Structures are given as structure tokens and as C-alpha cells.
Amino acid sequence: MQLPTVCQPGRLAVNDGLLENVKFLHQSHADEPLDKLRQRYEEDGYLFLKGLIPRADVLKARHEYFNMMAPTGVLEEGTLPVEGVFNSLKSAEEFPGIGAGAAGKNGRPGGEKAAQFIDLALDAHYRDWYAQDFCRHPALINFVARFTGWESNTLGLRRSLLRNNIPGTKPIGVHYDQIFLRHGEPTSVTAWVPIGDIQLTGGGLIYLENGDSLGLSIEEEFTKKAKDVGLSEEEAKDAFNNNMMATGLLSELPLDFSHKHSRRWLVAEYEAGDIVLHKPHAV
Ligand SMILES: O=C(O)CCC(=O)C(=O)O
Numbered sequence: 418m419q420l421p422t423v424c425q426p427g428r429l430a431v432n433d434g435l436l437e438n439v440k441f442l443h444q445s446h447a448d449e450p451l452d453k454l455r456q457r458y459e460e461d462g463y464l465f466l467k468g469l470i471p472r473a474d475v476l477k478a479r480h481e482y483f484n485m486m487a488p489t490g491v492l493e494e495g496t497l498p499v500e501g502v503f504n505s506l507k508s509a510e511e512f513p514g515i516g517a518g519a520a521g522k523n524g525r526p527g528g529e530k531a532a533q534f535i536d537l538a539l540d541a542h543y544r545d546w547y548a549q550d551f552c553r554h555p556a557l558i559n560f561v562a563r564f565t566g567w568e569s570n571t572l573g574l575r576r577s578l579l580r581n582n583i584p585g586t587k588p589i590g591v592h593y594d595q596i597f598l599r600h601g602e603p604t605s606v607t608a609w610v611p612i613g614d615i616q617l618t619g620g621g622l623i624y625l626e627n628g629d630s631l632g633l634s635i636e637e638e639f640t641k642k643a644k645d646v647g648l649s650e651e652e653a654k655d656a657f658n659n660n661m662m663a664t665g666l667l668s669e670l671p672l673d674f675s676h677k678h679s680r681r682w683l684v685a686e687y688e689a690g691d692i693v694l695h696k697p698h699a700v
């Protein structure tokens with residue numbers, strides 16, 4: 418079902434307040450003509466595909482993940498791992514999200530109390546059910562191969578982040594992914610894949626309206642600044658990062674960022690099996 422394009426969700430919170438005046442992501446389906454999908458990706462900077470991966474396969478990864486994390490006490494007693502229900506007797510500090518810019522990018526937040534949780538959360542990235550079965554799921558790889566025209570030359574980057582935020586932990590701030598992929602050409606495709614159903618207010622990814630063109634112009638501005646002061650290419654790469662926050666983020670304040678750039682945030686309700694592809698400068 419296509420939701421109405423403008424909504425007023427009650428309590429869609431970001432770091433610096435409640436979002437007002439958001440729009441829904443435009444929904445697409447893998448069986449639409451490729452040309453149409455490609456055009457939409459170019460125009461919007463993202464492509465939100467409903468039901469690309471079989472739901473059961475996504476829930477298998479969800480089960481494996483929470484089964485692995487269960488010994489840390491993160492799950493509510495008497496619930497199934499696949500449900501992923503947070504333990505109401507615990508506090509969020511013991512279960513910090515990884516890679517959200519806390520204590521240095523991709524550092525080890527939370528100290529001693531969180532050590533077991535962090536160790537397991539990192540370890541999960543190397544398990545077959547994640548690195549192989551989930552990240553290289555044929556439905557995902559085959560679609561990207563066709564969509565991009567890369568066909569059998571499609572390579573999965575080893576870099577992936579299994580985001581694990583529970584209610585009350587710190588989400589990653591405003592960014593575009595090329596910041597983290599600086600040493601490659603801006604030709605990659607990011608797949609953001611929810612591992613389960615996510616309600617509108619459940620912390621799923623949000624995109625900035627026309628964010629790709631904004632990201633590109635921010636990048637151009639950095640390049641120009643770097644050239645103007647006579648930096649070498651290598652120095653320029655570091656300079657890009659100096660223009661951002663130490664964590665590589667454009668901002669930790671999404672509400673403020675959208676006001677500053679007069680663009681709305683685009684939101685969605687996600688279901689297991691959905692994916693969003695986005696461009697390297699999509700914000
Ligand atoms: O590879 C990284 O650290 C970046 C992760 C990222 O872009 C994200 O989580 O949205």
C-alpha cells in the first residue's frame with residue numbers, strides 16, 4: 418500500500434527534537450521496469466524496494482543475531498529471540514549501539530559494563546548467517562547486478578555495519594556514505610536493510626529530501642576549498658574530514674540540519690524483506 422505522501426506523525430523524535438512536516442519515502446517494487454527504477458534512483462538519490470528479500474530469510478538473520486546476544490541479558494524474559502524485545506529491567510547504557518560516533522567512530526562505547534555486548538555485536542559481523550547468507554543474499558546481489566548493469570562484476574564491499582540501536586541509545590548522525598568510502602570512486606551503491614519490521618517511530622533510516630544533490634554540493638565545496646589553499650589530493654582527503662565533525666558526520670542535529678537546508682526528512686515504516694538502495698552522496 419502506498420501511504421499518503423505527507424504525514425504528521427505524533428512523536429517522531431531525532432537527537433534535537435520532534436520531526437514535523439516529514440514526507441514518506443517513495444515506494445518501489447523490483448518488478449517495475451528497470452529504466453523507471455533507475456530514473457527514480459537518479460532523481461531521488463534512493464530506491465525503496467518493498468519485499469525484495471524473502472521475509473523468512475531476514476527473520477532467520479534476526480533470530481541468529483538475538484540468539485547470539487541473549488546471554489548479555491538484552492532481551493525481555495519469556496520472549497523469543499526473533500522478537501527482539503528489549504529487557505525492561507535493564508538500562509540502555511549497558512547496550513550502546515556500535516558505530517554511532519560514540520567514543521570515536523566505530524569505537525568501543527559503554528566501558529566495562531557493555532564489554533560483552535559490544536564484543537558479541539562486533540563478532541556478529543563475521544558469522545556466516547550475516548556476512549554470507551544475509552549480506553550476500555542472492556535476491557539483493559542479483560537485483561543490484563541487474564539494476565546497475567554490473568552483472569557478474571558486482572562486488573560486495575566487505576565493509577558493512579550491523580546497526581543495533583535499542584530505545585534510548587545514540588543513533589548515527591547526519592552523513593553521506595562517501596565520507597566513509599573516501600578512497601574509492603563515488604560509484605558504489607549502499608543497501609540499507611532492516612532486519613525486522615520497524616514502525617514509523619522505531620528508529621529506521623531517514624533520508625533528506627533531495628539529499629543527494631546537497632551531498633554532492635557539499636563535496637564540491639570541500640574540493641574547491643582544498644584546491645584554493647593548494648592542498649594535494651591526499652591532503653584534500655584529510656581536509657574533507659576536517660570540514661566535518663571528528664566522527665565524519667555533517668551534523669548530530671537532524672532537525673537543525675533540515676531547517677538550515679530547507680529540506681524535509683523522508684521517513685518510512687519498514688517490513689522485513691524491504692531494502693533501500695542509495696547513492697554515495699545521499700544524506
Ligand atoms: O561504514 C561506516 O562506518 C558508515 C556506516 C554508515 O554509513 C551508516 O551506518 O549509515
Ligand SMILES: [Fe+2]
Pocket residue numbers: 592593594
Ligand atoms: Fe550511512
